[in-house]
Structures are given as C-alpha cells and as structure tokens.
Amino acid sequence: MENQVNVMPRIGEKAPSFEAVTTQGKINFPSDYAGKWIILFSHPADFTPVCTSEFMTFGKMSKEFEDLNCQLVGLSVDGLYSHIAWLRTIKDKIDYKGMKNIEIKFPLIEDITMNVAKLYGMIQPGESSTSAVRAVFFIDPQGTIRTIMYYPLSLGRNFDEIKRVLIGLQTADNFGIALPADWRPGDDVIVPTAGSCGVAKERMESQDENLHCYDWFFCTKKLSKESVESKLGK
Secondary structure (H helix, E strand, O other): OOOOOOOOOOOOOEOOOEEEEEEOEEEEEOHHHOOOEEEEEEOOOOOOHHHHHHHHHHHHHHHHHHHOOEEEEEEEOOOHHHHHHHHHHHHHHOOEOOEOOOOOOOOEEEOOOOHHHHHOOOEOOOOOOOOEOEEEEEEOOOOEEEEEEEEOOOOOOOHHHHHHHHHHHHHHHHHOOEOOOOOOOOOOEEOOOOOOHHHHHHHHOOOOOOEEEEEOOEEEEOOOHHHHHHHOOO
C-alpha cells in the first residue's frame, strides 16, 4: 500500500475546513470564527515539558490575543480526556516563571486519528511519524492563511514574535504598507514601490519630512504607535 501524500496548505490559500471535538466542545473550523483572526497551533503531546511551557504562555497571553480580535485554537494528537487532565494539571499544580493558576479557555482539538494534523501538514516524518510538530497558522477574518511557522519538537516557540506577526499583518492590511526587518509599532514603515519613473522621481525629490527614500525602490514613512494601535483588532 502506497503512503498517502498530504499536500500542505500554503500562504494565500483558504484554510482547510474540518469538524473536530475540543476541550470547549465541537467546532466547525474555520467557519465558527468568521470575522476573527485565528492562530491555529499544534504541539507534539500532552504532559510534555516544552508544550506545558507553551500552553501556560498562551494562557497567560490569551487576553492580549483576544484584544487583537484573534481566536487561539490548539491541536494535539492526544485524546480529549488526556487534554482535560493535562490542562487541569497546568492550572492546579504548575508554577513556572511566575505563571500559576493558568486556566486554558481556548479550544484544544482532539486529533487521535491525525486527520487534522495531516490536513495541515503538521506531521513531518523526518521529525516524527506520530507527533505533530510545532506549527503555527495565522488565518485572517476571511479564512485565508497569511503566515505559517514551523518549529521542531525540541524548540519552544517565540511568543513575542507570534504576537508581533499578528500585529504586523493587521497593520499591513490597515495601512496598505509593508514592514521592514524587526519592525515594531512606532517604527517607520515601507511604502509601496514606485510604479513609474515619474512617481520615483517625485519621491526622491520630495520635501515631505515624513518620507525618507534610501533609493527609488526603497522608501519609508513615519507611522506612529498610536495610529497603529488605534486600528488593531478592528
């Protein structure tokens, strides 16, 4: 019998839909969260230390993501009762880096069959044939995949970066701009590249103090932190 080949979803495609049982009841994904940003993330297994540190961090930051109009949805190939027991252990017993009594209120998908993990390319045979790697999918309110991150089993995720990406995607959409390396709210942003010689010349000769051109194809402008934050989560 030939091995089934699972095509991984790509940036710019619609997020594959599925129904699933979770720790918060049954869900229809992503339609249940229409109008919201979604972060769908997978982890290898319950009752493992790296995953525990990650879930506690997501739990601690859940209000921050909620304020950005973002729904967190976790996935593991373990069963529902294992999920429930693990999340109760996190809340009742684990005190890590000052985080304790962390209650996970976002859904954690049961995926014993690995159907969802395979649908999203979360099973990487070179890493493990039975565990989902640490994948992160950013899905916009229209159900389109906008960013994908993959981490190996041994490396915990950077949660500052996860939040920065979400804020960056919303900012790029809200203002029609691009963002340079290491951008943070309040930093200069990149304006679209000039589409004609006339526009390029005009920009290079501009006296606008908010616009700075390093060359005709690379111009930035100021965008205040307050302006960025006023649009987030909208």
